[in-house]
Amino acid sequence: MKDEEVRRSPLFYVGDKYKLITEIKTFFPKQIKRFVEPFVGGGSVFLNVEAESYLLNDLDKNIIEIHQFLCSQNKEETHFFEDIFEVITHYGLSCSYKKDVVPLSLKQQYKKTYYAHFNKEGFTKLKNDYNASDRSNILWLYVLLIYGFNRMLRFNSKRDYNLPVGNIDFNKNVYSALVNYFSITKKRKIYWKSLDFRRFFEQEKFSKNDFIYFDPPYLITFSEYNKYWTAQEERDLLLILDNLSTKGISFAISNVTHYKNKENKKFIEWAKKYQLNPIKSNYISYHDNTIKDFNEVLVTNY
Numbered sequence: 001m002k003d004e005e006v007r008r009s010p011l012f013y014v015g016d017k018y019k020l021i022t023e024i025k026t027f028f029p030k031q032i033k034r035f036v037e038p039f040v041g042g043g044s045v046f047l048n049v050e051a052e053s054y055l056l057n058d059l060d061k062n063i064i065e066i067h068q069f070l071c072s073q074n075k076e077e078t079h080f081f082e083d084i085f086e087v088i089t090h091y092g093l094s095c096s097y098k099k100d101v102v103p104l105s106l107k108q109q110y111k112k113t114y115y116a117h118f119n120k121e122g123f124t125k126l127k128n129d130y131n132a133s134d135r136s137n138i139l140w141l142y143v144l145l146i147y148g149f150n151r152m153l154r155f156n157s158k159r160d161y162n163l164p165v166g167n168i169d170f171n172k173n174v175y176s177a178l179v180n181y182f183s184i185t186k187k188r189k190i191y192w193k194s195l196d197f198r199r200f201f202e203q204e205k206f207s208k209n210d211f212i213y214f215d216p217p218y219l220i221t222f223s224e225y226n227k228y229w230t231a232q233e234e235r236d237l238l239l240i241l242d243n244l245s246t247k248g249i250s251f252a253i254s255n256v257t258h259y260k261n262k263e264n265k266k267f268i269e270w271a272k273k274y275q276l277n278p279i280k281s282n283y284i285s286y287h288d289n290t291i292k293d294f295n296e297v298l299v300t301n302y
């Protein structure tokens with residue numbers, strides 16, 4: 001697959017595999033019957049992998065709800081775009097995909113942050129409306145994701161969405177990522193789940209027809225979704241992987257073995273049983289985008 005053909009997920013997920021998928025895929029089997037991802041996140045991997053069917057899971061219910069919502073729209077593309085542009089217009093948000101509406105004076109005053117200034121009021125109104133609602137409007141949630149800080153989703157203890165406005169809007173990248181997502185998913189058989197990976201492996205049955213790609217949170221790096229990933233989760237995951245191998249089921253798992261002065265010794269030791277393939281990483285930490293000293297790997301059992 002050439003770089004320009006890589007499909008970007010319209011969820012623009014922090015820590016996604018968009019930039020690494022071309023390299024990672026070179027290690028994947030050439031023919032895949034069922035492609036399974038227990039940690040699907042934004043979906044950059046499954047979007048770029050051909051298989052007969054897909055079983056995709058993530059603990060984050062909001063992410064899965066957005067995927068399911070977008071999949072439900074994949075045959076109604078025109079309606080979807082009418083609806084999303086109506087929300088954008090209703091809340092007075094900029095939409096550079098359609099038209100540049102930000103006044104020159106604002107651009108001159110806030111050279112790098114004019115979108116955030118322009119959209120702050122409408123975004124806050126949408127956020128308040130969403131939080132006051134029964135949270136069933138997934139289109140609103142998706143618009144919050146697109147216009148919110150770092151294109152992330154975060155909720156407080158009351159389950160209120162609580163990120164500030166971001167400095168980006170609905171542009172042509174969002175539009176083409178959505179069009180690609182619709183055209184890919186409408187041709188595919190996809191099953192979605194939202195479970196902790198341990199429950200997922202208890203509930204589902206797996207066979208030699210499956211290829212399972214794991215992209216779990218990394219124990220030694222930082223990200224929103226790493227918060228609840230402890231040595232216990234890591235141990236449970238490695239056990240599941242060993243069990244799969246015993247049953248002759250193929251897997252590949254991404255991970256980071258070294259990060260700044262930290263080392264994931266347990267993972268490195270465990271990986272000795274399998275093939276450890278170095279990946280030319282370009283991981284950008286959410287907290288410090290200058291950090292470059294880490295090793296990303298892909299471990300395969302085939």
Ligand SMILES: C[S@@+](CC[C@H](N)C(=O)[O-])C[C@H]1O[C@@H](n2cnc3c(N)ncnc32)[C@H](O)[C@@H]1O
Binds near residue numbers: 060197218
């Ligand atoms: C590194 S991200 C996956 C990124 C994905 N490969 C992509 O390209 O967007 C790890 C994912 O694991 C999910 N996760 C964290 N803990 C989990 C758990 N216990 N069970 C299942 N998923 C979990 C997070 O919500 C996050 O989406």
